Amino acid sequence: MTKLQGCTWWGSNLRMDVCPIPRSPLYPISHCLPNTRQVWMCLSILRMSAWVGTKLAVYCVALLVSLSIGEAPRPRGSGEPLEAAGAAAAAVLARAWQPHCCVILLTDGAASTHAVTKGVEQLPAPWGATVLETRPAPGNSNRSVALLGEALSHALRVRRASWCVVVVVVSDNIFFLVKWAELGIESGLLAWPTRVVAITGLPTTRLHRIHLAYSHANSVVVVSNGNTPPRCTVWVHQPFSPPNARAAQVASWSPLRGLSLVPRKILFPDKFHKLAWGPTLVVAAEEYPPHVLISDTGPGQDYVLTGPMEKLLRILSTQLNFTYTIKRPPDGSWGVLLEDGSWTGMVGMVNRKEADMGLGPFAVTTIRATAVDYTRTILVDYGRILAGSGKPEVDPWGFLLPFTPDVWLAFLAAMGAALAAIAFLASCAAPRLVAPTSWLSGRTLMYMRVVLQQDVSARGMRWWERLVLGAWMVLTLVLMRSYAGTLMSLLAVRQIPQPFQDLRRLLDDPDVTMVWEAGSMYVQFLMAVTSGIFREVREAESLGRLVFVKTTDYNHVLDQMVRRGTHAFVGEYLSSRVLMANDFSASGQCDFYASRAKFLPFMFAMVGRRYSPLVPALSARIGSVTEAGLYDSWLDAAIPNDTSCVAAPTKVTVTSSLGLVNLWGMFTMLGSGAAVAGLALVGEVLAGHL
Template identity: 20%
Template sequence: MRQKDQPSPCMIDVFDIIKKTVLDTQKEYLSINSHEAFKRDFLDMYQKNVQSWDPTSKCNAYHIDTLLWTKNGRQFSSVGYADINGDIVVNSDIFPNAKHGYNQRRFLISTLEYAPFVFKKKVNNSYIYEGFCIDLLEELAHKLNFTYTLTEPDDGNWGTITNEEELTFNGLVGQLQREEVDIVAAPIASQAERSPVMDFSYSYYYEYTTVLVKKPDINATKWRTLLDPFKVEVLVAIGIIRLYMFGKCRQDYRISLLAATVLVFLLEKYNPFYDTPQHKEDRMIQGGLHELHSSFWYVFGALLCQGGVHLPQSTAGRTLISCWWLTCIIIVGTYCGNLIAFLTVTKEKPPFNTLAEMLQLKNTYKWGTVGGTSWEMAFPSSSNPTFRATGKAFLEFSKADPTILHQSPPYHINRVKNDEKYAWIGDKTSIEIAMAKECSLVSIKEEFMPLIYVFGFTNNSPHTAVFSEQMIKIHEGGLYQIWKRKWWPKSNFCAGNSIPEAKPISLMDVQSAFYVCLIGIFLGSIAFLVEYCWYKYSSYRQKRRNYSSSAVLDKQGDRPTDSRKTTTSDHKNRQTHL
């Protein structure tokens, strides 16, 4: 304030009154949202304070100036005056900056690189920051009329508890707790453990946590292509009488290849239909399914849509065989359709789909997460037993391998690509971006532990409400979606996954068929050797038996030499006939 007509010592007294009024009003303004209400409150308080003013000079009035940012820099501008009677004349807003942002105030803002929210690039020996969060920060700076300087925490952490008794944090949260910075502009998650030491703005992004793993090698399981169209229990139901499945649910499978074989054999062997002389004689001449091996090969041939030489003549046998043929037609049709799908469409599944399944592979797999983040705190201390076991596991892994908690997400992604037995626990956005760039990666189906990304402020900061209100308006304006399309990478479908196309069948695809052929050759050779050895053994025993009989007869003298020769000749003829 300055004297309107001439200088005077009363300047000091009036200035003290104005200063006291401004300070008192500023305290109450924190709870006042209307600019008009603030102006009325200021005038009322000023009149109250000026009542005790006793002018000691002949000054007529004093100017009321406010500091404004103009084209020529920061300058004082007149907004009114106060006369010697205490009356105040205001020509314009006393605090015009109250509705025009922060008047180019400079904030110290801390951040950390985390794509796609914050990118850090080196340009001309200096670093620049880009990304979703930086675009949001630029929009806030424009709307609220402030400037800023970006910095990073020395330890590179996001914010974990370093002392539980004193509740001290490191990283970005620690900077806010120690009031070293004004704001944190990064994808920092709001968390109950952090709320006592900092304030959270309006959330600008919602996210979930999942797990990134490497796809199993599809060629490693193509040896069983002929078995893959059916699950294990279906194959067992076809080939074995009964199978008790492991797990919570146990099921019996009674209708199968062996069961059908036994039933056909029993019905044909003990059926009274064949007790009649005519049917009995026909079966003895032509053969039938009353022999176990004949029943087996007929039932097995029906499964391959080939059948066998002999057909049952009884009504019971024909009924059973007819039902078995219908069963075989359904099974073969279903199998052929699925086999074609398995040969033409590559179906890649992750090694596990839930955290619980991942925990069962603890001796085979290792997993990690970004160190110094909310995940490092949330998992080991979670009330969920699965989360807690997962967190204790990666803390245990980190004792032998500190890189399990490496602070760089690209490091974890590269490790997953190079190590088939490593999994990374991270946010869904980063994992989807990694999958778009590398087709050998896949995420599990389970999504857990939701994340709420916010800007951080010092505890009880007066700026939290101002920034949050503006962030809501930006959200309603649709800028979040525009920035997401700008910084999220375009979809990059892996070859052969998005557009079906004809491809030639390779030897690797049908290797299982050759394995079946080799197994058949091996089993046929074994059967041939067994039959050959059994024939030789039977012939040898027959010769020994005949030789023993001849020796006994010669010794007893029951037959003359001619008779012995005749017997030997008959034996040779019988051997030749056989």
């Protein structure tokens, strides 16, 4: 068992651990996962150290190691890029060091233990260093990839336990350098916040083979010329550059002069702040009113975009310096996850790297976040029901509407108070003439005759009875006049029925079919839901009450299905507003309405490839546009007559003749009263005979 001072934790130049090196095809020479006591000791020591002293110590260590490596004898062509370029890498990291970062050093086994020792000691790693060595299996690429994947799992453990990491890769093997970078990008280890230093002895003429892998990482490549004394150059690969493009040299290093930057160049530049080569990117897009409208310019030609998202894309292309071509998904959908693990629609195109970004905007969901990365949120929208409004009709029970229920109750209470008053006065005036039941029922019928505007005889009444009866007549006259006038006004009002104000009422109507957007987040949500009302919506598909359509078929669905009342569209509120506004512009009428109830709120954003550095660059520009209110302004301008039908009235006034269709409620009340009276008459006759 050989031991190496690899897991070196620096805090005021204090070495805290010594890690063993087990002999295996893949082994961590040191591990950046100390125990809790070590972490607290390291943090305590770092708090006691002054910032200036720590920085000076790091620079001094890097300088001393660089000079010692430069003066050490090294045979020409000895194949030790780590030993030769270690001092250069140390100088690079010291110049562009990030505090609190742990160093991950990966080698392919070609470097000797002595070289690894020197390389680890040169790296400024105050928060620890992890050394991983994996030897590619000769002639077995699958085994080599598996070993790299195992090394990657160790590196990800370190990344999860650290605030940040710096990855140093040492190899002269093209396959090793490229495959490690590809796996690191796909797993998220080499996401943009992680800086990568690749050390190699390969000639610069062969660097184009690693261009694609390292151009999309925050990386520099340190190349050793293999001479004595060693000299190194530092290169940066620009993204989206041609395959034969030469990498940009940003610095050089020698033992005597140290690290020298090329004028106007910096280490670890923000390569995606503005794309230097002005590439042409593939943008996945589909028609989505009002955000995106697509028109075909002809066979073999590109599509023409219009709408708010096209304006946003134009701003992004100008600020990031790229042009774009539009590619539509074959199935015309946004994208859902299938049972075999593949993705459909635009999400599938971006996930399979058939497109660089998806225009959308896409609803932000957890399941989609496993396949693509979202930019900053562009807007928030809700789901609503869009259904056809009924024809204006008179409410058959409108004769009950002139008075509210509390007025009817007060009217009955007033009649009861009048009857109680005459009963009380009768008992006070002549106690022996206290009204029996027949007398009280006769007075009640008298007051009801006044309400029904029938004749009343006042013979034999005392003066106080006539006084109460007169007051009741005045009250009844005022109320009945008010009732008659209001009823005449209400008979001229037509009610526009809007029955579907929530999903429950829509589900309870078996004659209406629900229309949802195909390949959208709603489909994914309905596939995953296990309970509640949305499970009932999914089960309605087996009953033939649920259909899915593309966004390009919205106008056909609205005109041929929803207008007839046999279907109801369920989708984003913005889409409903666009459909209603377009129909109003064409017909001048509001034939549709959106439900009051809102459900399934979603944030919407653009998407990019998983862990792509292009996504943060897009997000920064999108944030500027949305915070300035530009996108909302573009939406308002893209929907003419937007407010005409958003709050359309549910009642209209007309002048027309009334028929049985409108007044059947009154005749129903009349017929019911006649039936009850007939039954009472029959009962009286039978009672008389018995």
